Amino acid sequence: MEAPVPIRLRGIETRFGATQVHRGVDLEVRRGEALGLVGGSGSGKSVLLSVISLLKAPSAGELALFGERLDSAMDEAALIPVRRRIGVMFQQGALFSSLTVLENVMLPLSEHSGLPAALVEEFARLKVALVGLPAAAAERYPRELSGGMLKRAGVARALALDPELLLLDEPSAGLDPVSAAELDALLNTLRHALGLTLVLVTHDLDSLFTVTDRVAYLGQGRVLAVAPAAELSESREPEIARYFGNARAARFRGAGGG
Amino acid sequence: MSAPLPPSPAAALRVVGQSLYLEGDWTTLRLSAVADEALALVPRAPWRLVAHDLTRLDSNGARLIGLLGDGGPPEGLDSRWQPLLTLVQEAVAEAPTPALPRQGLLHRIGERVLAPLASLRSLLTILGQLLLALLVLLRDPRRLRWRETLNVLTASGAMAVPIIALLAFLLGGVLAYQGGIQLRLFGANIFIVELVTLTLFREFGPLITAIIVAGRSGAAFTAELATMRGNREIDALMTLGLSPVERLLLPKWLGLVIAMPLLTALANAAGLVGAILVADGLLGVGFETFYRRVPEVVAAQHFWVGIGKSVVFGMVIALVGCSEGMRARGDAESIGRNTTASVVQSIFWVIVLDALFSILFNELGW
Numbered sequence: 001m002e003a004p005v006p007i008r009l010r011g012i013e014t015r016f017g018a019t020q021v022h023r024g025v026d027l028e029v030r031r032g033e034a035l036g037l038v039g040g041s042g043s044g045k046s047v048l049l050s051v052i053s054l055l056k057a058p059s060a061g062e063l064a065l066f067g068e069r070l071d072s073a074m075d076e077a078a079l080i081p082v083r084r085r086i087g088v089m090f091q092q093g094a095l096f097s098s099l100t101v102l103e104n105v106m107l108p109l110s111e112h113s114g115l116p117a118a119l120v121e122e123f124a125r126l127k128v129a130l131v132g133l134p135a136a137a138a139e140r141y142p143r144e145l146s147g148g149m150l151k152r153a154g155v156a157r158a159l160a161l162d163p164e165l166l167l168l169d170e171p172s173a174g175l176d177p178v179s180a181a182e183l184d185a186l187l188n189t190l191r192h193a194l195g196l197t198l199v200l201v202t203h204d205l206d207s208l209f210t211v212t213d214r215v216a217y218l219g220q221g222r223v224l225a226v227a228p229a230a231e232l233s234e235s236r237e238p239e240i241a242r243y244f245g246n247a248r249a250a251r252f253r254g255a256g257g258g
Numbered sequence: 259m260s261a262p263l264p265p266s267p268a269a270a271l272r273v274v275g276q277s278l279y280l281e282g283d284w285t286t287l288r289l290s291a292v293a294d295e296a297l298a299l300v301p302r303a304p305w306r307l308v309a310h311d312l313t314r315l316d317s318n319g320a321r322l323i324g325l326l327g328d329g330g331p332p333e334g335l336d337s338r339w340q341p342l343l344t345l346v347q348e349a350v351a352e353a354p355t356p357a358l359p360r361q362g363l364l365h366r367i368g369e370r371v372l373a374p375l376a377s378l379r380s381l382l383t384i385l386g387q388l389l390l391a392l393l394v395l396l397r398d399p400r401r402l403r404w405r406e407t408l409n410v411l412t413a414s415g416a417m418a419v420p421i422i423a424l425l426a427f428l429l430g431g432v433l434a435y436q437g438g439i440q441l442r443l444f445g446a447n448i449f450i451v452e453l454v455t456l457t458l459f460r461e462f463g464p465l466i467t468a469i470i471v472a473g474r475s476g477a478a479f480t481a482e483l484a485t486m487r488g489n490r491e492i493d494a495l496m497t498l499g500l501s502p503v504e505r506l507l508l509p510k511w512l513g514l515v516i517a518m519p520l521l522t523a524l525a526n527a528a529g530l531v532g533a534i535l536v537a538d539g540l541l542g543v544g545f546e547t548f549y550r551r552v553p554e555v556v557a558a559q560h561f562w563v564g565i566g567k568s569v570v571f572g573m574v575i576a577l578v579g580c581s582e583g584m585r586a587r588g589d590a591e592s593i594g595r596n597t598t599a600s601v602v603q604s605i606f607w608v609i610v611l612d613a614l615f616s617i618l619f620n621e622l623g624w
Binding site for chain 2: 084096097098109112113114115116118119122123125126127129130142143159161162189192193194195
């Protein structure tokens with residue numbers, strides 16, 4: 001029994017008013033893989049993630065998640081079963097500020113799983129532990145956490161329902177190199193143990209090389225190339241070469257100066 | 259037993275002696291079928307677990323298995339689930355549930371008592387800062403942020419004209435109606451002029467204006483400053499060597515101090531129009547009577563008492579709005595809470611001050 005691919009995009013176009021962001025994005029994400037999304041500023045990486053998260057409807061094209069074709073005409077109720085299979089981690093965590101970390105993680109569980117409260121709390125504590133947060137952090141409010149802890153808490157909430165697909169918007173942005181490396185390692189561990197499919201938008205070359213299997217380069221409103229990070233970084237395509245050239249140079253400067 | 263539901267059945271559980279047979283999908287959204295039963299079995303753990311017919315497992319399912327078993331893998335568990343089970347067991351083992359530091363009743367009572375004091379302290383601090391900034395401004399008037407002040411005058415003054423005029427008009431009408439019915443009983447129709455004008459000018463004009471301005475502008479000041487705090491815009495101003503008090507608070511304060519008396523005068527006028535309309539219809543005391551009688555029997559001091567009060571109300575509303583905004587932490591919850599606190603406190607202080615003014619003016623014989 002071969003399960004359908006988690007994400008299939010065909011000719012996706014999106015626009016904000018007069019600005020066209022995507023002009024025909026074709027992309028397929030395989031089951032169990034970790035795909036990186038890169039591209040220059042304004043190339044529509046985060047917008048594409050919003051399309052996959054079912055937050056922004058494309059103006060044209062076809063989006064299929066888990067083999068199910070979704071179109072913008074579908075009402076919210078019909079999307080909920082699909083949403084439950086997707087976890088989204090937002091850039092700043094987007095934790096609900098009036099709830100503790102534990103309550104943040106419990107929220108999707110108690111809304112969707114129909115499990116008794118004792119188990120919901122047990123599972124939420126497991127998620128907090130899985131992302132490597134100290135147990136005491138569970139009782140904290142988001143404002144009391146550091147940036148790295150917020151990201152972990154964001155991952156914990158995204159994982160609450162054990163989704164098959166985890167979407168991450170710049171997971172390591174704004175973290176110190178040690179925390180960023182730890183988060184990358186965490187993503188790798190979780191991904192293999194939980195059998196997750198990952199899609200991450202990132203500018204962090206370390207993340208690209210250590211976490212992703214393949215990287216999709218977005219430019220000129222399309223996917224210009226999809227290849228493993230090492231291969232893509234050798235690309236002759238001028239735009240891609242420039243991206244990796246500059247990023248790499250920045251990395252070496254950073255390493256030299258640090 | 260029953261025919262399996264394709265593609266795979268929901269989680270199921272069979273108890274045979276000391277053994278638990280785990281079947282179907284032990285995944286989060288399919289666990290509810292066994293959750294209650296499994297929870298009831300947890301106190302008698304460890305059970306011998308058999309998982310030949312377990313079709314799928316996720317981390318939450320693995321956790322439930324961990325609660326039921328002795329920590330080891332169930333018999334017959336598919337080897338592909340093994341890493342997951344191990345990861346979950348390790349994660350839980352590393353993180354013992356902490357004992358929560360519970361706050362005692364006395365502690366909470368203390369906090370409740372001290373909280374208003376903290377807000378009063380912040381109010382006084384902001385007042386001090388504003389007065390200092392005002393002194394600087396008096397020495398060097400070019401430092402006035404006139405553009406910001408004009409913005410406040412537009413948003414808090416000009417934009418509030420329609421709503422204040424409308425509400426004061428209605429209030430004036432109601433006053434004349436209620437008072438007029440009583441006066442008519444005594445045939446003292448003509449005194450409606452004194453009744454309406456005095457209550458409007460001295461009390462209701464300034465009060466209704468203050469309450470609307472507190473709800474409109476005081477709340478807006480708090481929300482704006484709290485959001486700026488959240489974005490660290492206020493910190494940014496300070497690092498640039500710019501004073502948030504001078505740039506943000508003083509224009510708001512001055513703006514309201516100028517707008518409030520103007521709005522109050524407007525409320526007085528609109529209220530009078532409402533009152534005249536009602537008095538004309540109900541008591542036959544029309545515009546000409548008012549026009550003749552108001553300057554004759556109502557001393558100008560009543561008007562100026564109300565205007566004077568409204569200046570103080572404006573100061574208090576802007577002060578509370580700024581103080582609550584600067585106190586906020588900037589997250590979504592705190593913005594809501596401080597904005598509420600701002601409106602409630604402003605109206606509280608307005609009414610307390612109004613009561614004090616009544617006593618004061620009575621003593622002074624104004």
